[in-house]
Amino acid sequence: xxxxxKQILTTDGIPLEISLKKAERKNKIKAFLLVAPLxxxxxxxxxxxxxxxxxxxxxxxxxxxxxxxTFKSMETWDGKELPSEEVFASFLSDFKILVEKKExxxxxxxxxxxxxxxxxxTKKLFRQVKRNKIDETQSIKEQIxxxxxxxxxxxxxxxxxxxxxxxxxxxxxxxxxMYLNEDNKITQVSEDRRIHRxxxxxxxxxxxxxxxxxxxxxxxxxxxLATLPMKYSNLLMICVLLPFWxxxxxxxxxxxxxxxxxxxxxxxxxxxxxxxxxxxxxxxYNKVGTYVAMTQILLPFMVLPLYSxxxxxxxxxxxxxxxxxxxxxxxxxxVYFPLTIPGIGAGCLLVFILAIGYYITPALVGGASGTLISxxxxxxMKTTLDWSFASAMGLMLLGGVLVIYWLYNKLVGVDNxxxx
Amino acid sequence: MALPKYTETRYRIWxxxxxxxxxxxxxxxxxxxxxxxxxxxxxEEFLVFSEGMKNLDPDAFSLRWYKDMVYGTKNPWGLAxxxxxxxxxxxxxxxxxxxxxxALGLSSRHMPFxxxxxxxxxxxxIVPLIISGVAIFFFMAxxxxxxxxxxxxxxxxxLGTPFVVIxxxxxxxxxxxxxxxxxxxxxxxxxxxxxKVTLPLILPGVISGGLFAFVTSFDEVVVVLFLxxxxxxxxxxxxxxxxxxxLSPTILAVATCLIVLSTLILxxxxxxxxxxxxxxxxxx
Numbered sequence: 001x002x003x004x005x006k007q008i009l010t011t012d013g014i015p016l017e018i019s020l021k022k023a024e025r026k027n028k029i030k031a032f033l034l035v036a037p038l039x040x041x042x043x044x045x046x047x048x049x050x051x052x053x054x055x056x057x058x059x060x061x062x063x064x065x066x067x068x069x070t071f072k073s074m075e076t077w078d079g080k081e082l083p084s085e086e087v088f089a090s091f092l093s094d095f096k097i098l099v100e101k102k103e104x105x106x107x108x109x110x111x112x113x114x115x116x117x118x119x120x121x122t123k124k125l126f127r128q129v130k131r132n133k134i135d136e137t138q139s140i141k142e143q144i145x146x147x148x149x150x151x152x153x154x155x156x157x158x159x160x161x162x163x164x165x166x167x168x169x170x171x172x173x174x175x176x177x178m179y180l181n182e183d184n185k186i187t188q189v190s191e192d193r194r195i196h197r198x199x200x201x202x203x204x205x206x207x208x209x210x211x212x213x214x215x216x217x218x219x220x221x222x223x224x225l226a227t228l229p230m231k232y233s234n235l236l237m238i239c240v241l242l243p244f245w246x247x248x249x250x251x252x253x254x255x256x257x258x259x260x261x262x263x264x265x266x267x268x269x270x271x272x273x274x275x276x277x278x279x280x281x282x283x284x285y286n287k288v289g290t291y292v293a294m295t296q297i298l299l300p301f302m303v304l305p306l307y308s309x310x311x312x313x314x315x316x317x318x319x320x321x322x323x324x325x326x327x328x329x330x331x332x333x334x335v336y337f338p339l340t341i342p343g344i345g346a347g348c349l350l351v352f353i354l355a356i357g358y359y360i361t362p363a364l365v366g367g368a369s370g371t372l373i374s375x376x377x378x379x380x381m382k383t384t385l386d387w388s389f390a391s392a393m394g395l396m397l398l399g400g401v402l403v404i405y406w407l408y409n410k411l412v413g414v415d416n417x418x419x420x
Numbered sequence: 421m422a423l424p425k426y427t428e429t430r431y432r433i434w435x436x437x438x439x440x441x442x443x444x445x446x447x448x449x450x451x452x453x454x455x456x457x458x459x460x461x462x463x464e465e466f467l468v469f470s471e472g473m474k475n476l477d478p479d480a481f482s483l484r485w486y487k488d489m490v491y492g493t494k495n496p497w498g499l500a501x502x503x504x505x506x507x508x509x510x511x512x513x514x515x516x517x518x519x520x521x522x523a524l525g526l527s528s529r530h531m532p533f534x535x536x537x538x539x540x541x542x543x544x545x546i547v548p549l550i551i552s553g554v555a556i557f558f559f560m561a562x563x564x565x566x567x568x569x570x571x572x573x574x575x576x577x578x579l580g581t582p583f584v585v586i587x588x589x590x591x592x593x594x595x596x597x598x599x600x601x602x603x604x605x606x607x608x609x610x611x612x613x614x615x616k617v618t619l620p621l622i623l624p625g626v627i628s629g630g631l632f633a634f635v636t637s638f639d640e641v642v643v644v645l646f647l648x649x650x651x652x653x654x655x656x657x658x659x660x661x662x663x664x665x666x667l668s669p670t671i672l673a674v675a676t677c678l679i680v681l682s683t684l685i686l687x688x689x690x691x692x693x694x695x696x697x698x699x700x701x702x703x704x
Contacts, residue, residue, distance in 0.1 A: 035531070241689075247682065300449075377554065
């Protein structure tokens with residue numbers, strides 16, 4: 001290139017490169033402006049609230065704000081023996097403010113969660129304060145310690161100190177049936193109270209087996225649909241699409257009718273002599289019901305991605321495999337099956353993710369042994385109103401889903417998700 | 421699926437076994453829907469096939485439960501149906517407009533940060549519903565929109581847009597952009613080009629996305645359970661309550677109506693898909 005090469009100019013006299021860049025930028029902004037309304041809407045109404053779930057789940061500012069002076073004076077306390085007069089004094093002055101604001105009940109409740117027995121002794125202290133029994137000219141430490149013997153117990157003061165940090169991981173630990181004990185060590189709750197771990201395991205187990213069942217049932221029919229001539233396959237496709245478009249609750253209702261003790265499935269079993277009439281098996285309100293109903297409900301989500309992948313595989317590939325000496329089984333396993341892996345991945349991912357967050361069907365046909373972690377989240381949202389605990393469990397579930405999604409993206413790629 | 425004459429016996433057996441499995445799975449998929457039909461015409465209160473029904477005795481069948489659904493005392497279904505339709509229609513409109521516009525931007529090759537933005541836009545589809553429910557509830561409670569129609573419509577727009585975004589971007593991927601350039605060169609402004617040229621061509625995708633959004637909203641129960649008050653009860657909520665308390669034949673009458681509705685939606689979705697394929701075939 002010679003140095004004489006002139007810059008190419010547009011008709012306005014601006015160098016072409018700059019002009020192009022400008023146009024490019026304009027296009028970028030234009031495209032972004034089209035996406036902006038939806039993006040903004042989702043960020044405000046959806047992404048942001050999910051973030052709020054996180055702050056809610058670790059938030060523990062309540063006591064931090066209730067006992068500011070106490071925690072300030074506790075900073076120098078080593079936590080081994082009873083705290084000094086100063087700590088007692090500041091605790092009393094914090095407590096008096098709370099009594100004025102009528103918030104001492106909340107304090108007692110929260111502290112009682114940290115260590116059993118706070119309810120009684122806070123009430124006792126409240127009565128003393130209310131009657132102005134505590135003389136501030138004398139040793140406050142001595143007087144508080146006289147209110148109840150537990151105020152003389154250093155463990156209770158340690159419990160107060162543990163509530164000082166404004167953030168806590170307690171909700172997450174609770175969801176794993178663990179807690180922080182007196183020495184700030186993670187401890188497991190006693191064996192008979194480990195309910196959440198059972199629920200997590202059961203959720204994963206149900207989601208896993210439902211995925212396996214869907215795969216085992218979905219693969220053959222997707223293959224049949226993809227290889228049959230159009231006119232037959234279109235008709236059979238309705239069998240997949242009609243349940244897909246039908247309300248979830250309608251399908252659950254029909255399974256409730258089918259699986260009840262006097263229901264059609266049991267009638268059929270009696271008719272073919274599998275079970276005797278007076279010994280009909282219980283198929284609903286247990287895991288069997290959950291598995292059967294969830295498999296049928298999620299099966300279309302397995303069949304549709306499999307079908308769309310299988311449709312693109314040319315039948316001549318199988319013929320080629322066979323002509324090269326493979327038996328039909330070998331040809332299938334070595335040629336056809338590997339080509340369907342993207343479809344298998346997409347189907348399994350969809351079914352697993354949908355199954356792991358399932359709520360409605362387990363709640364209706366699952367009975368006590370069929371409830372999953374989602375039911376627990378809903379229970380805490382609606383009944384106990386422990387929203388921070390519900391948020392913590394929700395985020396743990398979300399974390400699991402995102403890990404699966406990420407793994408899937410690594411292995412297969414997300415672009416394979418297709419709808420119908 | 422006739423087998424060639426030279427097929428060995430073991431493959432023949434395998435083939436029939438395969439057909440048997442497929443038949444079983446198809447019955448498993450579709451049969452539950454057909455149990456509801458006859459039982460909804462039951463003259464009795466029990467949800468089992470009575471002796472009369474098995475013998476096809478006309479007295480064993482009646483429209484009793486359909487009458488109860490429409491005229492029943494303290495009937496919740498009228499209000500629920502009205503709410504469901506209002507909410508679903510507005511949610512569909514919102515999702516279609518927001519989703520289509522966003523899909524137009526997303527399929528432009530100038531779009532910056534395409535991957536992460538796409539992931540954000542379709543996240544409501546991937547995040548388990550119960551979590552979406554909790555998050556949306558927190559927002560609506562703060563905004564004072566809990567237990568209002570507006571709140572539920574907004575929630576359903578969130579859940580419905582991913583379907584519109586996906587179907588419309590898929591339609592646009594086969595879209596020939598030279599037609600819009602042609603329109604522009606003939607002096608049409610962008611809005612006019614969109615209305616007169618682009619929209620008619622991508623309409624099947626837009627409508628089928630809209631159908632997805634409609635069904636999502638019409639069938640949605642998890643989020644609504646968090647958001648709805650007594651005034652905004654919907655069909656899914658009524659069914660949920662009914663199924664939890666006592667399975668009455670009236671629910672089956674409602675379910676039958678819903679199956680008819682979903683059949684209609686299925687037919688229109690299928691017709692649209694074919695039309696879209698035809699249109700794209702011409703484009704190529």
